[in-house]
Amino acid sequence: xxxxxxxxxxxxxxxxxxxxxxxxxxxxxxxxxxxxxxxxxxxxxxxxxxxxxxxxxxxxxxxxxxxxxxxxxxxxxxxxxxxxxxxxxxxxxxxxxxxxxxxxxxxxxxxxxxxxxxxxxxxxxxxxxxxxxxxxxxxxxxxxxxxxxxxxxxxxxxxxxxxxxxxxxxxxxxxxxxxxxxxxxxxxxxxxxxxxxxxxxxxxxxxxxxxxxxxxxxxxxxxxxxxxxxxxxxxxxxxxxxxxxxxx
Amino acid sequence: xxxxxxxxxxxxxxxxxxxxxxxxxxxxxxxxxxxxxxxxxxxxxxxxxxxxxxxxxxxxxxxxxxxxxxxxxxxxxxxxxxxxxxxxxxxxxxxxxxxxxxxxxxxxxxxxxxxxxxxxxxxxxxxxxxxxxxxxxxxxxxxxxxxxxxxxxxxxxxxxxxxxxxxxxxxxxxxxxxxxxxxxxxxxxxxxxxxxxxxxxxxxxxxxxxxxxxxxxxxxxxxxxxxxxxxxxxxxxxxxxxxxxxxxxxxxxxxxxxxxxxxxxxxxxxxxxxxxxxxxxxxxxxxx
Numbered sequence: 001x002x003x004x005x006x007x008x009x010x011x012x013x014x015x016x017x018x019x020x021x022x023x024x025x026x027x028x029x030x031x032x033x034x035x036x037x038x039x040x041x042x043x044x045x046x047x048x049x050x051x052x053x054x055x056x057x058x059x060x061x062x063x064x065x066x067x068x069x070x071x072x073x074x075x076x077x078x079x080x081x082x083x084x085x086x087x088x089x090x091x092x093x094x095x096x097x098x099x100x101x102x103x104x105x106x107x108x109x110x111x112x113x114x115x116x117x118x119x120x121x122x123x124x125x126x127x128x129x130x131x132x133x134x135x136x137x138x139x140x141x142x143x144x145x146x147x148x149x150x151x152x153x154x155x156x157x158x159x160x161x162x163x164x165x166x167x168x169x170x171x172x173x174x175x176x177x178x179x180x181x182x183x184x185x186x187x188x189x190x191x192x193x194x195x196x197x198x199x200x201x202x203x204x205x206x207x208x209x210x211x212x213x214x215x216x217x218x219x220x221x222x223x224x225x226x227x228x229x230x231x232x233x234x235x236x237x238x239x240x241x242x243x244x245x246x247x248x
Numbered sequence: 249x250x251x252x253x254x255x256x257x258x259x260x261x262x263x264x265x266x267x268x269x270x271x272x273x274x275x276x277x278x279x280x281x282x283x284x285x286x287x288x289x290x291x292x293x294x295x296x297x298x299x300x301x302x303x304x305x306x307x308x309x310x311x312x313x314x315x316x317x318x319x320x321x322x323x324x325x326x327x328x329x330x331x332x333x334x335x336x337x338x339x340x341x342x343x344x345x346x347x348x349x350x351x352x353x354x355x356x357x358x359x360x361x362x363x364x365x366x367x368x369x370x371x372x373x374x375x376x377x378x379x380x381x382x383x384x385x386x387x388x389x390x391x392x393x394x395x396x397x398x399x400x401x402x403x404x405x406x407x408x409x410x411x412x413x414x415x416x417x418x419x420x421x422x423x424x425x426x427x428x429x430x431x432x433x434x435x436x437x438x439x440x441x442x443x444x445x446x447x448x449x450x451x452x453x454x455x456x457x458x459x460x461x462x463x464x465x466x467x468x469x470x471x472x473x474x475x476x477x478x479x480x481x482x483x484x485x486x487x488x489x490x491x492x493x494x495x496x497x498x499x500x501x502x503x504x505x506x507x508x509x510x511x512x513x514x515x516x517x518x519x520x521x522x523x524x525x526x527x528x529x530x531x532x533x534x535x536x
Contacts, residue, residue: 051437080439090434094452103448104438149434156438 003062004029004160004191005050010059012049019045020056021215027160030189034202034223037212038238043195046212047162050193051084064159080108083153083161087168089145091137091152097124098133101152109156116155123151127181143174150181161185163194199242203227211235311499318491318500325487326507332405332473332483337466339409344416349446351417352424365417372414378475381407385479404476412469419461423454463519467512484508
């Protein structure tokens with residue numbers, strides 16, 4: 001299997017604070033890589049660096065073998081191959097659900113309006129949101145908004161989907177409707193990197209789990225290995241705290 | 249939100265009792281409001297009407313017959329103000345948007361324009377409009393440039409446009425800066441370029457947000473077009489002034505003021521309503 005994404009010795013700091021420290025990771029096609037770790041361990045920053053929303057201080061990032069951390073690369077071209085879903089949805093409030101989804105296909109991929117609407121409606125139907133097509137995002141529940149945000153990122157047919165704690169802003173009842181989409185995508189064979197605090201969910205979808213601490217991956221392996229038989233004392237400590245909070 | 253119908257519902261006796269109580273409270277509040285209005289407004293009217301100079305003021309400011317006589321010349325002048333406002337307003341919109349975009353751009357190629365736009369805003373926002381009108385109105389014709397009209401209406405409009413573009417640019421820029429960076433991140437992550445992000449994501453939200461202050465500036469613009477009268481343009485203010493100085497009766501000023509209000513008040517009300525409607529369509533919490 002080919003590596004879709006490869007990170008090699010990534011370093012990133014915000015001022016004096018070192019956020020990613022010599023981090024390496026490779027993601028194979030059709031796999032889901034789950035990033036776990038305490039808040040501030042660098043999960044979000046890592047995803048933002050992959051999407052080139054942040055520039056890295058050192059190291060290399062390869063997408064399908066092409067170095068995208070090259071400063072001369074066209075960042076818009078790269079982002080067209082990457083889907084990103086944010087913790088706070090970030091839907092465009094002045095556009096309807098349908099317009100949110102068709103914006104990038106029409107303006108970036110220069111699809112015709114009919115074509116863009118057609119495939120957007122197909123996705124909306126698939127995820128039971130067709131009746132919300134003409135609503136504005138603020139009229140939807142958080143779970144519905146996040147599902148729309150996922151569909152919006154799928155509409156550009158990304159090579160790789162980056163999911164940044166997509167259920168953290170939702171109440172527990174709504175979490176599942178969002179996670180079930182991710183499970184569907186996983187069974188479709190979508191390549192994903194996701195940061196999450198939902199350990200049960202991580203167990204279900206992860207091909208590989210990485211435990212991040214102070215900007216580096218301390219432990220990696222299958223969900224069984226990392227989440228249930230962790231070897232590193234820091235992983236054990238983290239999971240114990242998660243367990244106490246009732247999230248496992 | 250309320251898509252469910254409740255046709256089968258009839259209010260309980262408790263609810264009917266409450267409705268009666270609410271009605272009682274409303275009636276009492278309306279009565280208080282009416283009484284307090286009558287007292288306040290009545291007092292003000294009494295003060296004015298019983299003032300020692302009222303008879304003279306009435307003759308020189310509120311002469312209905314004279315007002316009727318000068319009405320056609322004042323309203324002809326007002327037509328000039330309106331033309332100035334709408335033509336000027338269109339130019340201001342375009343220039344201000346350009347300035348705002350230049351000031352918010354990060355593109356290195358546009359760096360000199362960013363500096364120029366900043367200098368422009370500093371100068372024209374800082375100098376009194378009346379000085380700009382005088383400088384443009386009398387300075388430009390003195391240059392004797394061929395091809396540049398020395399028509400005072402044209403030069404007055406140019407001066408107003410120069411100043412207002414600086415104000416409006418700052419309003420639009422504040423709108424652009426008020427859009428949360430996460431909107432930009434979402435747009436860029438979909439592969440939209442920074443120009444597309446500005447065009448389709450940031451600007452539409454920013455403009456919507458600054459409609460109230462823009463309307464404020466538009467009303468000010470209509471009033472400030474009266475300042476071009478100092479160049480000799482016969483607008484509503486100038487027309488009133490000519491008539492007033494001919495007869496030493498100031499009723500024309502009152503006529504001009506009323507005509508301005510007749511335009512500005514409905515304009516403000518209409519836009520307020522438009523904003524409210526649009527806000528409530530997009531925002532579940534409605535306009536607050």
